[in-house]
Amino acid sequence: MGVDLSDIVVKRKITIKDLANMTVAVDAYNIIYQFLSSIRQPDGTPLMDRSGNVTSHLSGIFYRTITMLESGIKPVYVFDGKPFRLKNRTLEERRIVKEKNISDLEKAREEGDVEKIRSLSSRINYINADMIREIKELLTCMGIPYVQAPTEGEAQASWMNGKDMVQGVISQDYDCILFGAKQIYRNITIYGRRKVSGKNIYINVSPEVIEAAETFRTLGMTRENMIDVALLVGTDFNTGIDRVGARTAVKLIRKYGSIEEVLKVKNREIENLQEIKDFFMHPPVEEHPDTTLHEVKREEIFEMLCDRHDFSKDRVLPYVENLEKVHKKASQFNLDSFF
């Protein structure tokens, strides 16, 4: 997903403590996908309530949000709106991959290949409208702000970071740097481990920050140049030039100055070039997003999680108490800085 710029960005290892007292925009879909693929039983089945509704995403959002707050991080969740018109091709490609996975899964089930069943089922994630509705409902009960982006969530989150409404963006996607994010926080988990897709294996991935300004300075480039680089590599909205990765793209842009010139020399074309560039530079955004904490609706949290979705009250209770504690501290902090 998104363009791979890992070879050329400036990144620094961090710890969760480095995010203390920061408000950060969280790319909601990005994190929900992570929860859906990793919060599973060893055989690949996600957590479900007794009616068979998947609950991995609720579990993930609930517990993770509270541990973030306990570390002093204030999240603002950003939800995707309507995909950018030119994303259709990417979405189509993803749909084809998903269909292949589904048919492979059926075959594996017929053959009784346990390993394959687990591997494939963890790769097939469904996010549906009900899930999104319930996550927003849960966030409201928890007093956590969220923003509905008009189009891409990364675009909204990155724009907010650019305007200093938040001090960073939590997302795995490098595209954020193209949309104007200043700090992109990746691998933000407590233990710094991540499940390898489909296998019961963990790799250590330490939390890191990508520094936009430092990246641009090191490369001697502007954000516009970086967008040109990404377009050559290929983004969610276009196919790149064959055999051109991030490093090669940087060299090409350095040598020829602009993507238009590179394409002319190489006798290549990228469809809708200007429209894509404009979208990266000026995506439609919600200009007055909510970024403040609100009151905790304790009883509604229990109703949602425990009554409706079979979460254990004993397990949820201490988290709700910590949530209320953190909210009190935050409002105290706001009063202190006001006076």
Place this chain on the structure above:
DNA sequence: CGGACCGA
């Protein structure tokens, strides 16, 4: 994913 639990 992240916490609880357990044996060294």
Place this chain on the structure above:
DNA sequence: TCGGTCCGG
């Protein structure tokens, strides 16, 4: 107290 395993819903 550390590292592995188990479990949540």
